[in-house]
Amino acid sequence: MAHQKPGLGAKEWAVNFNGIYLATFLFICSKNQWRSPTAELLFRNYPVHTASSAGTSDKARIRVNQKIIDRADVVFVMERKHKQLLSQRFDMADKQLIVLDIEDNYQFNDPELIGLLRVALEEYL
Numbered sequence: 001m002a003h004q005k006p007g008l009g010a011k012e013w014a015v016n017f018n019g020i021y022l023a024t025f026l027f028i029c030s031k032n033q034w035r036s037p038t039a040e041l042l043f044r045n046y047p048v049h050t051a052s053s054a055g056t057s058d059k060a061r062i063r064v065n066q067k068i069i070d071r072a073d074v075v076f077v078m079e080r081k082h083k084q085l086l087s088q089r090f091d092m093a094d095k096q097l098i099v100l101d102i103e104d105n106y107q108f109n110d111p112e113l114i115g116l117l118r119v120a121l122e123e124y125l
Helices: 035-042 066-071 080-089 111-120
Strands: 015-017 020-022 024-029 050-055 074-077 096-099
Touching: 024 035, 024 066, 024 080, 035 050, 035 111, 050 066, 074 080, 080 096
Parallel strands: 024 050, 024 074, 074 096
Antiparallel strands: 015 020
16 A cells, blocks of 8 residues: 655655655654654654654754655654754754654554554554
8 A cells, every 4th residue: 555645735745655755753752762752763663654753852862863764755753842942953944743642652663652652653553
């Protein structure tokens, strides 16, 4: 089944392979320790999309920067504050920026967090 380009405006997805659009996803949380790495893990070895993760905090395991953002086709943030920070600090032109509204209440790979992510990312999985 072909995945449709979900509202990316004029920007094309990275690769079109036999009618399937392959996209690079970036997941953002604060410290890149629990939520965004868990979301990234959902797409490990996924045949259609690739994913990476980063954090907005100075204490983030992997701190987001413009180069990381530029590699992504779609940027998912866990909270609205992450969207605001990215919009203030980086050039987000031509990026689809999606707020998942998942609060910082979960440990890495928490089953409840995985369930929330699966629901929020259903059209991409």
